[in-house]
Each structure stands twice: as structure tokens, then as C-alpha cells.
Amino acid sequence: MQTCADVLIVIDLQNGVCYSGEHLFDLENLLTTVNNRIALYRELHKPIIFVQHCDEELVPGEELWANNANLNVQEQDIFVRKTHANSFYKTNLTNILDQLAVYRIEFCGAQTEFCMDATIKFAHGLGYENFMVRKATSTLNNQFMSAKETINFYENIWDHRFLELIEDES
Numbered sequence: 001m002q003t004c005a006d007v008l009i010v011i012d013l014q015n016g017v018c019y020s021g022e023h024l025f026d027l028e029n030l031l032t033t034v035n036n037r038i039a040l041y042r043e044l045h046k047p048i049i050f051v052q053h054c055d056e057e058l059v060p061g062e063e064l065w066a067n068n069a070n071l072n073v074q075e076q077d078i079f080v081r082k083t084h085a086n087s088f089y090k091t092n093l094t095n096i097l098d099q100l101a102v103y104r105i106e107f108c109g110a111q112t113e114f115c116m117d118a119t120i121k122f123a124h125g126l127g128y129e130n131f132m133v134r135k136a137t138s139t140l141n142n143q144f145m146s147a148k149e150t151i152n153f154y155e156n157i158w159d160h161r162f163l164e165l166i167e168d169e170s
Contacts, residue, residue: 003166005131006102008041010034011051011087011109011116013071016064024110024138025147031070033136034108036168038072047100049078051087053115085118094126104129107163108136112147112154120162130163 013034018024041048050067052058058065060081067073082091097105105128107120116137123130134155139147159165 002040002169003131003164004040004044004046005104005106005129007047007049007097007100007104008037008106008108009049009051009087009119010038010067010071011107011119012053012111013050013068013109014052014058014064015066015068016058017053017110018068020140022140024140025151026135026138029135030110030138031068033133033168035070035072037106037108037133037136042072042074047078049080049093049096051080051082051091051093051109051115051119054081054083082115085115086122087115087119088122088126097128102128104131106131106133106166108132110138112137112139112151113142114139117154117158120158124162131166132158132163133168134165136168 018027038048050073052065054060078096080091080093087093105123107130109116120130137151139150141147155165
């Protein structure tokens, strides 16, 4: 049986993040991986939370703010708006997780070194048991490393410290 947490949290896979001047690294494979995980959680009747960043460029209700159209988003999913890299900061995410009696979280989304890193480490600090499928995060190239190197770097830091990396068996 596949490893599965109490909830799947999808972070910032919005149009303005996925296509910010350039496409996120390996975007098609990322979306396939995320949709495979969404399908598993739906099959097991487990909740899915979509976190969406809001700022001057990602304005709620506008096209750049919307979740990527290739994601399997449904009306019954839970939606959280954030204004900081940490998805818990000044949001109702902790309350939602408490209401759902969540102890184990699976994460996926963007961007690796910003919102993913901040949220994963904060969730760990709150005592959640965290999981992520390998390569279920992405980012852009930066002045220090390629996107691929950044993803590998952060997955190495997170694994066995802040989360457990798991294989997508779908």
C-alpha cells in the first residue's frame, strides 16, 4: 500500500508561480506527480488543501492567482490564502488541521527554496509528521544553482530531518 498522510497540502501551484516569466523546472512532470497524489487522496477520501499566495502580482480572483488549470482541483477541496512564504503565518491552516485531526501531512508544490522550505520546517516545528514524494516540488534557476540542483539540495536537507521522502508508486 502506498504511503499516505492524513492530508495533502498543495502549495502555490498558481498560474503566476508556474509561469513567472519562465516555467517552473520540469513543470509537466511536477503536475503529473501532484495529480497522481491528488487522485490517491481522493480515492482514500482524504482532504486536500490548496494554499494560494496573495500579493501585488497574485491578486485573488485574477488569472495569475488562480491554481494551474491542469491541476485536479474540485469544489470540495479546502483553500487557504497566504501572504508569507510560511503557509501557517497569519492563516487559518493550523485551525483547519486541528479540525481535521491531522498529525501527518504530505506536501507538494512551489517554490522549493521559499514557500515549500518555510512551510515544511514550520510544520515540523509544530510537531507534524511530514512527507513528500521525490520531485513533488519545483522552482526556477537562481544565481547560485540550477532549479534541479536547488530541488536536490533541499530534498537532501529535508529528508530524515523535516520530512520523509517517499516514492510515488502510481
